[in-house]
Structure formats: structure tokens, C-alpha cells
Amino acid sequence: MPARLARKYKSNDPFEIAEALDIEVLERSDFKRLKGAFKVILNNSFIFINANLSDEMKRLVCAHELGHALLHRSLGKSETGLMEFELFDITSTTEYEANLFAANLLLDESSIEELVSDGFDIVQIARQLGTNVNLLLLKLQQMNDDNRFRLPDMPARNFLGTISDDAGHL
Template sequence: MRVKDVVSNLIQKYKTNDPYELASRMNIEVVLWNLHQEIYGFYKYERRNRFIFINSNLCEVMQRFVCGHELGHAILHTRVNTPFLRKNTLFSVEKIEIEANTFAAELLMPDELFSEHQDMTIYEAAATYGVPREFAYLKNKNF
């Protein structure tokens, strides 16, 4: 199943695209933690429990994107403990990292947004909805 379809199904099922709300409703513990400045967050699976750790020192907009990214891991790569999402690995070319970034972009910029604002560019949407500009291209606008 495509990442876009997974995200669409989640939004439809839970009636929200808020990564914190989704995590809560799916019993995934989100922990804001004072991590090293280079570590943005990570996902941990342990004994059927799922945890998302987010650096509490990041701005709220980046925390939300990191939550969406790590939620992508929790849903797409449930039993895989992911390495720390670091400032310099945010742009990783590893398949699971690209999938998690795509998940976050699709989640935070849902298709309905473009239906309501048809003249909005992908980069304007990214700026408006808290997706780093570098990841806007991951949003698939094929409706």
C-alpha cells in the first residue's frame, strides 16, 4: 500500500491529521525529552509498546514534523527501532527514512487542504502547515 493511502485511511478513520492526536488514539506514547541538539527524535518499539521521543528543545513546528515522521515509523515500520533522527540524517536516502518523511508530508499537508486552496503552491502549503521546505516535494498531489 502506498504511504499516501495509509495516511488517507488514518485521517479518515480518526478524523484528524494531528500527529499527537493520532499517536494518542493509537496508544503510542509521545515523550518530549531534552535530547542533544543534533538529535531531533526517535521511535522505539519494546514489548508491544510504542514510543516516540521528540527533542523538547526544538520549536513547536519542528516538533510536530518530527512527531509526524516518527509516527510514520510507528505505523509503517512498527517493530523496527529507528536510529536517532539527527539534524544531519534528516535528509537520509534510506528507504525507511524517505517513507517516514513522506508520511509526515502527506499527514501534515492532506489533499483536502489543496481542494480548499487550489491556488496554493506546495511550498506555500509547506510553510503554512509546518513541513520543512526541503520535504514539500514528497507530497504527492495526484488526487
């Protein structure tokens, strides 16, 4: 679905896609630990993002919440909606699906394959693509059906909850 959306809207920018889908993205400066949330209010979809995050982290959170908006809309209708303290909790099916959505929207397979063939390691690829290494690992695990990559284990299930936004590269 993310590739289809990127083609349709000629962009992989989650903010642009959300706008095209009439999903309002609002920044909240009152969030402390909360990174983002998805909520349906009076049949209108909203993505809330912590205004104190870096632009890179906001993009990642928006892509993750967009995944919830498109894959788990009914959960956004609950009283609390979907609130994210740890975006990459892959013990939860809904969180894992939103993470894969974000990885597939933000990370281009051909760019990754080119960097791999040029001999870049996982950390170098993440830096080149301006992404978090854990998000890259999710994408690489999905791309690795034929075991062509030698990958480390999956990222820690709560990695986003344990990294600070000012930890250098995402």
C-alpha cells in the same frame, strides 16, 4: 494509510493519532543533535522528540516517527531503535517512507491544489500551510503523476539535518 488514519481519528494531528494508537510520545531535553527517535521497549511503542524544537518542528518529527511506528515497527525493536538526526534522508527507503507518511498526514491535497490554482508559488504555499518547503516538495512530487505542476528538483537528501529550528518558517 495516513488519509485513512486521519479519517478514522478525525484528525491529522500526529500527537492525537499516536495517543489513540497507544504510542507514547515523550519529549527529551537531553537530546542535542537528535531530533527524534522511535523505539519499542517491552512491546510498547515510544516516540521521543527533542524538547528544544519549535512546536512546528515537533509536529513534523512526531509525524515522521509515527510513520516509522506504523511502517517499520520491527526496526524499532533493535537495540538503538530508529534515531533521527536527518529526517529527510531519502537515500534510505525507510526514511523516505516515513517522510512520505508525514507529508501525506500533514499536507492536504485539496488545500495545496487550491493554493496552486490561486497562483501561489511553492514558497508561498509552504508558508500558507505552515510547513517546510522540502516536505511540500515531497508531497508535490507524489501528487505530480500527470506533470501538472512545474516543480524544481527534489529537496536535498539531508535538508532537515542542515536547517536550524530557528530558521524562520519550517
